[in-house]
Amino acid sequence: MLLDVRGLKKVYEGRQRPVEAIRDLTFGLDAGDLVCLVGPSGCGKTTLLKCMAGLLAPTEGEVRLRDKRITGPPPGMAVVFQEYGRSLFPWMSVRDNVELPLRNKGIARRQRQDLVAQALAVVGLADAHHAYPWQLSGGMQQRVAIARAVAYQPDVLLMDEPFAAVDAQTRADLEDLIRDLWRKLGVTILFVTHDIDEAVYLGQRVIILSSSPTVVREVLGVDLPERRDQLTTRSDSRFTELRAHVYAQIQAAKRESMEILATFGRAGSGKSSRSQSEAKSV
């Protein structure tokens, strides 16, 4: 197993009382997997990713990469966050943004230039080297963030709702880009999303989390053809079945947590009361 999450628990020391964001998570990714992770709002997805990226220490349990415990950001891992606006440096050109982690990695200038050029070409931004992030659309900025991760040549790519802030058409394009990159580069990807359709469309497996305090509710194998495209795959009856199944699981998770709250009193945080009106999102 390449990436191993074992008995992970995270309790935040909240201002008034501790918040148990994750109760007990155990799952693994093999090399070359593309796994999506969905769960109700506030169930601890970002917390989990931060623990996996070595940015946050778990309260109990551990994350192991190649059987080595993660205690800080491990080499060979890249993370793409939702907020591309905050993850790119506005005063640096696109090229410099993509090149920065390669400098920190100590890669020689010539090779850096090659890697940056390849990565920008792969995400369809070969002409944007000299632009600044603020001159680009949201979708293009997110492509830059993806190019930066790709140029770094990670073995593991963690993505935290990376397409949440882009329009639907761009989102579809970026989903296909991720599957393309995954096939070409053989990178292992854990992709966190609110969007059930996106999880089923992208993943080989979908890990469904319960409501907070969080455990793994189900690991669902996605038995759709390997070659996916937005029209054929999304109109496949199996796709519809799978998304309905994930949706039902998430709804059940939310119902159960409401029942627990009704029985034991309100113990959650402000986040769990957020509006959940979007039908296909959680």
Ligand SMILES: Nc1ncnc2c1ncn2[C@@H]1O[C@H](COP(=O)(O)OP(=O)(O)OP(=O)(O)O)[C@@H](O)[C@H]1O
């Ligand atoms: N630094 C913190 N201190 C205290 N509590 C926190 C902190 N960060 C997150 N939490 C709480 O931990 C729980 C999980 O938060 P987290 O952001 O990981 O969930 P999420 O599933 O990513 O949320 P969303 O779906 O809304 O993006 C929430 O109840 C949140 O309020």
